[in-house]
Amino acid sequence: MTSAAAWRAAIVCAVLAIGGTGGAARAAPDGAAIALHGAGGTPACATCHGAQGQGNPAIGAPRLAGDGATYLRWQLNDFASGHRVNPIMQPIARSLSPAERAAVAAFFAGLPALTPRPAKPGANPLGARLAARGRWALGLPGCTQCHGPGGIGVGASFPHLAGLTAPYIAAQLNAFRQHQRPAGPLGLMGRVAGKLSPADIAAVSAYFAAAGGSADGGSAR
Amino acid sequence: MNDTSRGRARWRAPTPARAGPRARAIAATLALALGCSLPMAAARAADGFQPPPESAMPGGQFGRVVRQGEEIFRHTGRAAPRYVGNALRCSNCHIDGGRLAGAAPLWAAWVAFPAYRGKTRTVNTFAERLQGCFRYSMNGKAPPLGSKVLVALEAYSAWLATNAPTRAHLAGRGYPRLPKPAAAPDDARGAAVFRQHCALCHGADGAGQQAGGRVVFPPLWGPHSFNWGAGMGSVATAAAFVKANMPLGAGGSLTDQQAWDVAQFVDSQERPQDPRFTGSVQETRAKYHDSPYSMYGRSVNGHVLGSPPGH
Numbered sequence: 001m002t003s004a005a006a007w008r009a010a011i012v013c014a015v016l017a018i019g020g021t022g023g024a025a026r027a028a029p030d031g032a033a034i035a036l037h038g039a040g041g042t043p044a045c046a047t048c049h050g051a052q053g054q055g056n057p058a059i060g061a062p063r064l065a066g067d068g069a070t071y072l073r074w075q076l077n078d079f080a081s082g083h084r085v086n087p088i089m090q091p092i093a094r095s096l097s098p099a100e101r102a103a104v105a106a107f108f109a110g111l112p113a114l115t116p117r118p119a120k121p122g123a124n125p126l127g128a129r130l131a132a133r134g135r136w137a138l139g140l141p142g143c144t145q146c147h148g149p150g151g152i153g154v155g156a157s158f159p160h161l162a163g164l165t166a167p168y169i170a171a172q173l174n175a176f177r178q179h180q181r182p183a184g185p186l187g188l189m190g191r192v193a194g195k196l197s198p199a200d201i202a203a204v205s206a207y208f209a210a211a212g213g214s215a216d217g218g219s220a221r
Numbered sequence: 222m223n224d225t226s227r228g229r230a231r232w233r234a235p236t237p238a239r240a241g242p243r244a245r246a247i248a249a250t251l252a253l254a255l256g257c258s259l260p261m262a263a264a265r266a267a268d269g270f271q272p273p274p275e276s277a278m279p280g281g282q283f284g285r286v287v288r289q290g291e292e293i294f295r296h297t298g299r300a301a302p303r304y305v306g307n308a309l310r311c312s313n314c315h316i317d318g319g320r321l322a323g324a325a326p327l328w329a330a331w332v333a334f335p336a337y338r339g340k341t342r343t344v345n346t347f348a349e350r351l352q353g354c355f356r357y358s359m360n361g362k363a364p365p366l367g368s369k370v371l372v373a374l375e376a377y378s379a380w381l382a383t384n385a386p387t388r389a390h391l392a393g394r395g396y397p398r399l400p401k402p403a404a405a406p407d408d409a410r411g412a413a414v415f416r417q418h419c420a421l422c423h424g425a426d427g428a429g430q431q432a433g434g435r436v437v438f439p440p441l442w443g444p445h446s447f448n449w450g451a452g453m454g455s456v457a458t459a460a461a462f463v464k465a466n467m468p469l470g471a472g473g474s475l476t477d478q479q480a481w482d483v484a485q486f487v488d489s490q491e492r493p494q495d496p497r498f499t500g501s502v503q504e505t506r507a508k509y510h511d512s513p514y515s516m517y518g519r520s521v522n523g524h525v526l527g528s529p530p531g532h
């Protein structure tokens with residue numbers, strides 16, 4: 001996609017979202033239908049995140065496929081409440097009922113996850129070290145100690161990092177630092193992000209962006 | 222490359238006039254850490270012995286074996302599969318590859334042996350102590366003395382202890398002893414602590430979690446965890462470990478009472494049999510578990526721990 005087209009898509013998303021109507025009182029929500037076709041005034045998630053939930057790096061829309069249902073539902077709820085600040089996602093999440101958010105989360109959780117391709121540590125030693133080992137002198141665990149080997153994500157609550165874009169990862173770490181995003185369960189990510197310097201954030205973001213894998217569905221959870 | 226200059230010097234903020242970008246980044250990180258809500262890890266790392274940095278790892282044949290030892294320590298099941306009978310790795314309980322003070326660091330253990338141990342009622346070498354880890358904590362088989370696995374782990378431990386005084390009790394050894402709790406440890410209260418603070422990673426059933434074919438969060442009980450003979454089966458040891466180190470990256474966040482209660486809960490779950498089992502749970506308890514901190518042989522919710530299901 002060209003960047004002009006990408007921006008158009010993003011604007012369409014936003015406009016559609018703002019025009020969205022309240023999503024209350026819909027019975028037995030169909031997560032796949034909402035994700036692929038939208039619901040009422042709510043735009044289809046696929047518009048930006050792709051029909052396979054593969055994301056669209058050109059417009060900063062992260063991959064959702066294969067992330068835990070619990071994690072994804074938390075994010076939609078946090079967007080809706082405004083605790084996770086995002087002008088595009090907030091109106092979309094608000095237009096969905098809690099049951100619809102859960103259904104959409106379950107739909108994307110059921111799509112195939114990425115099979116990670118380990119990044120070459122030699123290219124980014126600081127990022128590789130922080131990813132694998134952290135910095136325990138400051139009580140900082142390695143990213144992969146919770147996000148799994150290569151950052152593929154673990155279970156219902158720990159999202160994948162591999163293959164997300166560096167700007168997206170860096171933005172999230174900064175959002176944790178600046179309380180623009182809830183600190184996560186047990187406050188873990190607030191603690192982690194608070195121990196990272198700007199140079200650390202740049203390094204780990206680049207590391208996991210380079211750890212992108214193939215979406216062959218081999219490790220669907 | 223003989224940097225044994227101790228963490229205090231390494232982590233001192235550089236003077237602004239001499240600080241390069243990297244040094245400034247480190248200083249900024251340090252400042253953030255000191256200002257954050259968890260200064261404990263930083264504080265305890267800044268005091269006392271510091272193992273050499275990974276960048277100082279030696280080359281040559283000795284360095285090769287040191288690296289093998291580190292690999293075994295961090296990926297035990299993969300690197301020493303013949304001797305491991307569960308889903309754990311050494312670095313689950315010895316955090317940061319056996320470097321971290323307050324998480325049973327290898328450098329402090331290395332300088333403490335040979336030593337008399339109550340558990341074996343004899344003087345053990347460090348290598349014999351490692352054999353115990355494999356037999357109990359790893360629910361596996363003891364690698365023979367002089368075997369490549371033990372020699373590699375000894376070399377890694379010795380290197381981490383570079384320039385440490387021998388026969389010394391180094392600050393940071395083991396897990397920081399936890400004062401006795403105000404109320405006796407209670408597994409029902411512990412279950413609530415577990416649900417709230419531990420189940421996110423270890424699972425509601427304590428079985429841990431895997432991803433991509435690797436164990437990410439270790440099982441705390443059940444068939445793939447440590448057996449009844451392991452040190453972590455002592456409620457006092459588990460409580461001390463938990464208080465200082467759990468949840469990962471948030472050590473010190475539980476109260477002492479919560480740590481005792483959750484340790485009581487975890488150590489009141491069933492796990493593989495003690496390899497010293499005599500054929501009788503009560504006899505085994507009398508011989509090897511005669512401690513208020515061992516739940517082995519005690520009845521919890523109608524089940525005698527250490528006995529087959531239904532007993």
